[in-house]
Amino acid sequence: MSIQRNPALIIILVVAVGVCVSGFSGWSVYKADQKAIINDFKKDVDERAAALYREVAINLETLHSLSVMFSGDTIPTFRHFSSEAKKILSRHHDIQALEWIPRVIHSERIVYEARNRLDFPDFHITERESQGHMVIAKERAEYYPVYYIEPLIGNEAAFGFDLASNPTRYETLNNSRDYNRPLATASIKLVQENETQNGFLAFLPVYKKELSTEGKNRSNFRGFVLGVFRIGDIFNNSVLSDEPLGMDMVLVDETNGSMHDTLHVHKSRTGVAVDEDFSYKKELPDFLGRKWSIIAKPTLSYTSDRRSLLSGVVFFAGIFLTLILSFYIQQIYKRTSIIQQTVVNRTRELSESNKKLVDIQDDLKKEKERTDILLQERTEELGEAQLQLIQAEKMETIGTLAAGVAHEVKNPLAIIQLGIDYIRKSKKDEDVTEVTMDMEEAIFRADTVIKELLDFSASKQLKLEIVDLNPVIEESLLLVKHELMKKNINVDIEYGENLPKVEIDQNKIQQVCINLLVNAINAMDEKGRLTIKTYSERVEKVADYLNLSRTGQLLLGNIGVVLEIEDDGTGILDEKLDKIFEPFFTTKQSGKSIGLGLTVTQNIIRLHNAVLNIINKQDGGVRASVIFRSVGGQ
Amino acid sequence: MGKTRILVVDDEERLTKMVKLNLEQKGDYEVRTENLSTNALNAVREFKPDLIILDIMMPDLSGDLLAQQILDDEELNNIKIIFLTALVTKSETETKGSEVAGRTIMAKPVKIEELITCIEEQLES
Numbered sequence: 059m060s061i062q063r064n065p066a067l068i069i070i071l072v073v074a075v076g077v078c079v080s081g082f083s084g085w086s087v088y089k090a091d092q093k094a095i096i097n098d099f100k101k102d103v104d105e106r107a108a109a110l111y112r113e114v115a116i117n118l119e120t121l122h123s124l125s126v127m128f129s130g131d132t133i134p135t136f137r138h139f140s141s142e143a144k145k146i147l148s149r150h151h152d153i154q155a156l157e158w159i160p161r162v163i164h165s166e167r168i169v170y171e172a173r174n175r176l177d178f179p180d181f182h183i184t185e186r187e188s189q190g191h192m193v194i195a196k197e198r199a200e201y202y203p204v205y206y207i208e209p210l211i212g213n214e215a216a217f218g219f220d221l222a223s224n225p226t227r228y229e230t231l232n233n234s235r236d237y238n239r240p241l242a243t244a245s246i247k248l249v250q251e252n253e254t255q256n257g258f259l260a261f262l263p264v265y266k267k268e269l270s271t272e273g274k275n276r277s278n279f280r281g282f283v284l285g286v287f288r289i290g291d292i293f294n295n296s297v298l299s300d301e302p303l304g305m306d307m308v309l310v311d312e313t314n315g316s317m318h319d320t321l322h323v324h325k326s327r328t329g330v331a332v333d334e335d336f337s338y339k340k341e342l343p344d345f346l347g348r349k350w351s352i353i354a355k356p357t358l359s360y361t362s363d364r365r366s367l368l369s370g371v372v373f374f375a376g377i378f379l380t381l382i383l384s385f386y387i388q389q390i391y392k393r394t395s396i397i398q399q400t401v402v403n404r405t406r407e408l409s410e411s412n413k414k415l416v417d418i419q420d421d422l423k424k425e426k427e428r429t430d431i432l433l434q435e436r437t438e439e440l441g442e443a444q445l446q447l448i449q450a451e452k453m454e455t456i457g458t459l460a461a462g463v464a465h466e467v468k469n470p471l472a473i474i475q476l477g478i479d480y481i482r483k484s485k486k487d488e489d490v491t492e493v494t495m496d497m498e499e500a501i502f503r504a505d506t507v508i509k510e511l512l513d514f515s516a517s518k519q520l521k522l523e524i525v526d527l528n529p530v531i532e533e534s535l536l537l538v539k540h541e542l543m544k545k546n547i548n549v550d551i552e553y554g555e556n557l558p559k560v561e562i563d564q565n566k567i568q569q570v571c572i573n574l575l576v577n578a579i580n581a582m583d584e585k586g587r588l589t590i591k592t593y594s595e596r597v598e599k600v601a602d603y604l605n606l607s608r609t610g611q612l613l614l615g616n617i618g619v620v621l622e623i624e625d626d627g628t629g630i631l632d633e634k635l636d637k638i639f640e641p642f643f644t645t646k647q648s649g650k651s652i653g654l655g656l657t658v659t660q661n662i663i664r665l666h667n668a669v670l671n672i673i674n675k676q677d678g679g680v681r682a683s684v685i686f687r688s689v690g691g692q
Numbered sequence: 693m694g695k696t697r698i699l700v701v702d703d704e705e706r707l708t709k710m711v712k713l714n715l716e717q718k719g720d721y722e723v724r725t726e727n728l729s730t731n732a733l734n735a736v737r738e739f740k741p742d743l744i745i746l747d748i749m750m751p752d753l754s755g756d757l758l759a760q761q762i763l764d765d766e767e768l769n770n771i772k773i774i775f776l777t778a779l780v781t782k783s784e785t786e787t788k789g790s791e792v793a794g795r796t797i798m799a800k801p802v803k804i805e806e807l808i809t810c811i812e813e814q815l816e817s
Contacts (some may be wrong), residue, residue, distance in 0.1 A: 252780060464778055465778040465779065468778030468799075468801060469704045469707060471800065472776075472778070473710050473801075476711060476714055476802070479714055479803060479805070480713050480714050480717060482708060484717070502802055531695065
């Protein structure tokens with residue numbers, strides 16, 4: 059099925075593409091929006107992380123201020139320590155406890171324990187046994203006991219605890235001591251608290267006076283100022299000072315690589331569930347050898363509050379445009395359909411008119427055929443009319459001439475006749491009788507010639523007879539004998555022997571012969587030579603011999619009977635040769651002929667289905683040839 | 693009874709002379725000739741012929757018109773008329789009879805016996 063012919067398919071396609079484009083656009087805007095939100099979120103998290111770090115740093119500063127007490131020449135008393143520590147603790151609520159952890163070599167252990175027992179009679183340097191109970195510490199080369207602690211209440215268990223009893227902690231402390239580097243521990247459970255939260259320990263090595271070398275470190279080393287920090291409180295103090303942002307945060311310690319140590323978990327104060335699809339980890343700057351990170355997830359409200367409606371607007375605008383486009387296309391199709399229908403109708407109308415035109419054409423063709431037939435009939439009628447014209451013409455020319463001649467001849471004949479009658483009665487003598495009889499005979503002959511001349515000119519139908527041609531020519535020659543004699547013209551006659559018969563109207567062919575003979579005689583001077591020849595030959599050969607351009611009504615393969623009349627006159631000018639058959643054309647001086655002779659001749663020839671050919675001979679003069687169809691001459 | 697009076701009208705003088713000679717030779721006829729057709733009517737009135745031998749083709753006034761004038765004249769309309777003309781041939785007068793268009797007509801050249809026969813026939817009728 060063609061798409062062009064199925065508007066529904068196009069519209070579906072457009073809607074599909076429109077929905078896709080709208081979706082993609084909306085999605086793109088959404089992604090950009092999301093990206094902006096994420097950037098906002100990261101920025102927020104970064105700010106939180108910075109605040110946390112700052113808070114931690116501030117807290118660590120307290121250790122430095124406290125450490126000053128222990129770097130002097132004398133070690134402050136517990137009371138003194140406690141007094142200073144209380145001041146600090148009152149300002150820094152996220153510090154759970156502050157401690158002084160001196161380095162105690164075994165030989166000094168008794169002294170240290172004894173000094174504290176002044177205030178705390180049960181004081182011992184302790185360690186944790188395998189079951190977790192606190193016991194008096196075993197003997198070893200040196201101890202890092204919790205010697206001063208503020209507040210003591212609630213931290214009694216830790217009071218006297220030897221940090222060196224834990225090998226890991228001991229190594230940490232030694233590192234801190236050797237490199238004069240404050241260090242923090244991983245998270246610890248602060249079980250003393252009302253609400254359980256994690257904390258961490260920060261150690262700040264304290265030396266007597268200024269120190270720069272490891273050796274001196276060891277010898278001048280006094281101990282550690284230790285702070286127990288509540289991570290949750292630090293976090294809350296730093297992070298939660300601002301308006302709730304709507305994010306869950308987890309503070310993790312990643313110092314040990316993939317072994318995440320969760321320091322603190324913060325649930326959003328908005329109480330909205332988090333967007334689990336996204337989380338962002340912000341690593342805090344390295345501090346006290348720890349690598350902390352905040353892993354934050356925004357709540358759904360965080361993202362939704364910041365999300366603009368643009369993506370939706372874009373999407374729905376796209377859908378809207380798609381629908382409008384679909385509607386428009388549908389309208390176009392509807393219009394196209396109407397136009398197509400109109401075109402189809404117009405085409406059909408055109409086809410119908412075309413059909414009508416064809417019908418009209420057919421009618422015209424039939425009409426033409428009818429007209430042709432009519433024309434043919436008219437042509438035939440014209441032929442007949444022409445024949446009548448020939449007759450009329452004959453009446454007009456030869457007839458009139460003959461009548462005039464007859465009148466002029468008959469009067470003298472009448473006079474002679476009456477004279478003979480008178481003489482015969484006046485003198486009845488044998489000789490007179492014989493002479494008058496001869497004279498009467500002469501009158502009769504003359505009268506007969508005139509009569510025949512008049513008969514010849516009388517109107518007659520074409521009266522075809524199958525005859526020999528030669529006698530007809532002979533009779534014609536008789537009729538122009540006077541003319542020949544007058545000009546003293548020599549006549550050569552060469553009649554063909556055993557010629558096939560021809561079907562002709564003898565009178566009319568005689569008329570033709572006379573006309574041609576008279577023309578020839580007129581063309582010649584005195585003592586000219588007239589040549590008359592008849593013969594029979596195949597039409598093709600005759601046509602070839604006479605150089606006929608057309609054979610007319612002659613049948614190829616038939617035997618033609620040919621009459622040739624040649625003169626040795628001046629010939630016909632070439633430019634006039636084409637015109638000789640035209641009516642009223644004549645080469646004779648005016649008055650001698652009315653110029654219908656050859657026209658009449660040609661018509662008669664055509665009526666006989668014969669061909670007349672008139673040419674100038676090479677050696678001068680004119681040759682007129684008439685070729686008749688032979689009867690039965692195959 | 694006197695001789696039959698015959699007027700011969702023809703523009704050919706020799707012909708009228710020959711007709712006159714032949715008819716008068718027979719002795720029964722008094723013949724007068726007229727060669728000017730325009731004078732012919734006066735000649736008829738003057739001569740009062742019994743019969744007129746009339747040519748047709750004549751200059752100035754043709755024979756048939758002259759005949760009409762004679763017939764239109766009440767005093768003359770009983771005169772017999774024979775047309776003698778070269779316009780017809782003997783074969784025509786023989787096949788169609790001597791009557792052509794209500795007129796007695798003879799073809800030139802004519803033998804005198806034939807003419808006299810015709811004259812007698814006319815006079816008897």
